[in-house]
Amino acid sequence: MLTNKSSSSSARLTFWLGLVGLPIGIVAGFLAGASPLLLCLALIVGAALLWFFTSFEQAVIGLLILRSSLDLFSGLQLPSAFAIGINALTILYVVVALLTGKAVHTDKFWWFFVGWVMMQSLWVILLPLGGLGMGAAFLPSAIKVWMRYFSWLMIYLLVMQLKDRVPPEKLVSLLLLSLVAPISVALMQIFLPASILPSLLTAQAKAGSNVSGTLGFPNGLGIFLTMFIALIWWKLSTSQKRLPWMILLGLVSFVFVRTGYFTGIGAVFLLILFINSTKITPIRVIGVVLFCSAFVYMFGSTEFGQQRLTEIYQTPLLNPNIDISRAIILSYGDGNSFNWRLAHWNYLIEAWKQFPILGYGLDSSPVLGIKDFRTGSGFAPHNDYLRFLVEQGIVGLLGFVLFLTVQGVHLVNLLRSSPPKSDRRNLCLLLLALFVANLASMLSSNIVDATTFFLYWWTLVAIAGWGNEYWQTHRLTQSA
Structure with missing residues (x-):
């Protein structure tokens, strides 16, 4: 029965290849006459x-690993071409x-x-019809954002097709590549003088201290590394060696704090506490405290980190003498990014x-808030919930x-369906954290803009x- 099914499938494949081969031959002949360069491109x-x-x-797997290297070349539109x-390949x-x-x-x-x-395509359709606050001139930007969401969907679908081909534990491990x-580029930005680095590696650095690696912007690298700190912690809990x-976790944490991604500090703390909450032991508590303390020390030892910690004391959050109205007024001259956010959100x-x-x-949100007085360009919302409220209204925010x-x-259902102490359960716990x-x-950052992060996020969710039946459900050694 299996042989007959296999033979039938092979016959269908041969038929379709033959059917497709005829027009390909015709097109190849046309290209050869029109331009040998086009023919070479077609052959490639x-x-x-x-x-x-x-x-x-x-x-x-190769394409997934490659994606983290492409944001440096955004000016050449390589990330867009990759997406x-x-x-196209998935379809x-x-x-x-x-x-x-x-x-x-697929799954439900x-x-x-x-x-x-x-549903997101509704806002693309309504834009040229005059049903939104902006007109048809914003259609290219709207299509670009919709294509980003569509790419998330395609990555999820593509990775699902590997489920009977690659062991999930192996695939997660390979993603660490x-x-x-x-990390290599970030270390160059940290230890090598900016004068000897190509402009491509220094264009997005702020104040000469923040690093962006290959992700094009410091916060983008910070968001990306948040996920991989969690993955390394997962490997640490499942590995005998x-x-x-631990060395890799220390290296990635060191680079993370040099991104200056302040919001990510709280995210990492929450992540580590969440992961370890299911199994509290004295040694684990000591390990978490030491890790978090070292994290704060490394961040506070940087010039940018000291500046951010000082800024937070000049906000309504910690200073009772400053209310929201005063913080908005102060934001025009004090350079405090927290107060600036309050003013920006007020405009939106x-x-x-x-x-x-x-x-x-x-x-559309960047053109509705505070503008950069030097360039006249707008800023992203720095709050994803507010982004959806402004760009898609109450309907879009509810969606x-x-x-x-x-x-x-x-994610909760995946966690509950996983056997206790299995690799899959630990991965699901990590993803939930x-x-x-x-x-x-998302309350103070542009997480939705982190395209590279979401490629790996949806890859991991698909694997989980x-x-x-695709996971090796073995007992884990007790963590030291």
């Missing part, structure tokens, strides 16, 4: 497609699989994900009141909150959803 694309289908597992290529793979009778793996959450992404390029992972809320139901449209709620319920940390970080 054809070879890449052949490699993708014949070495599917290696191709997907479009991933989307092509699914089409070929359906035509050849192969299984296409992915279909909900589809519904949310399709994505740290090599960002802990010293290498006042703008939202003009179009409260459906908002202004995707990616976003529903999306987050269903996502959290999905990271999810909660991100919910908090593969099911217990």
Whole structure:
């Protein structure tokens, strides 16, 4: 029976390859006559497609690892080209699989994900029709944001197709190779003089102290490293040889604090506490306290860290003599990023009141808040909930909150379905902790803009959803 099914699938594949081969031959002949360069490009694309289908597992893993190196080349639109290529490859793979009778793996959450992404297209459609606060001139930006959400969906679908091909533990471990390029470049930015570094590696640094690695912006690297600190902690809890992972955790933590991602400090603390809350032992408590103390010390030892810690004392949060109105006034001259946020949010809320139901449209928030007096350009909201409220109105914010709620319920269900003390359960706990940390970080950061972070986030969520039959459910050694 299996042989007949395999033969039938091979026959269908041969038929479709033959059917597709005819127009390809015709196009190749046309390109050869029109331009040999176009023919060479077509041959390269054809070879890449052949490699993708014949070495599917290696191709997907290689592309996932490569993504963390591309943001340096945003000026050349490489990240956008990568996203479009991933989307096209995923769709092509699914089409070929359906035509050849192969299984296409999905889950219930992915279909909900589809519904949310399709909901986002409403704001793309309404923009040129005049149904939002902005007009058709913002359509290219809106399409770009929608494509970002669509890319999340495609990454999730693509990784789901690996579930019967690659051991999940191995795949998660291989993702750690994505740290090599960002950490290497960040260490160059820390220890080498800026004068000898290419301008590409220093363009986004602030005050000569913050590092961005290959992620293009310090906060982007900080958000990215938050996830990998959690992954390294997962490896530390599952590995018999802990010293290498402790060294790696220290290295990544050192680079993290040099990004100056202040919001991430609280996110990492919340993450570590959440992960260790299920198994409290004296040694674990001491380890967590030492790690958090070292984290704060490293951050406070930097010039930027000292500045941020000083700033927070000049905000309504810790200074009872400063109310919100005064903080907004002070923000125009004191350079305090916390007070600046209050002023920026005030502008955005006042703008939202003009179009409260459906908002202004995707990616419209930067033009509605405070402007950079030097360039005239706007700033991102630095609050993702406010972003959805302003750009998509009450309808969009409720949709976003529903999306987050269903996502959290999905992670809880994965955790409950995992065997006790299994690798899968620990990964699900890690993801749930990271999810909660991100919910908090979204109050003052642009987490939704962290495209690289979300590629790896949806990869891990997809892997966690593969099911217990794909995971090695072995007992873990008691943590020291």
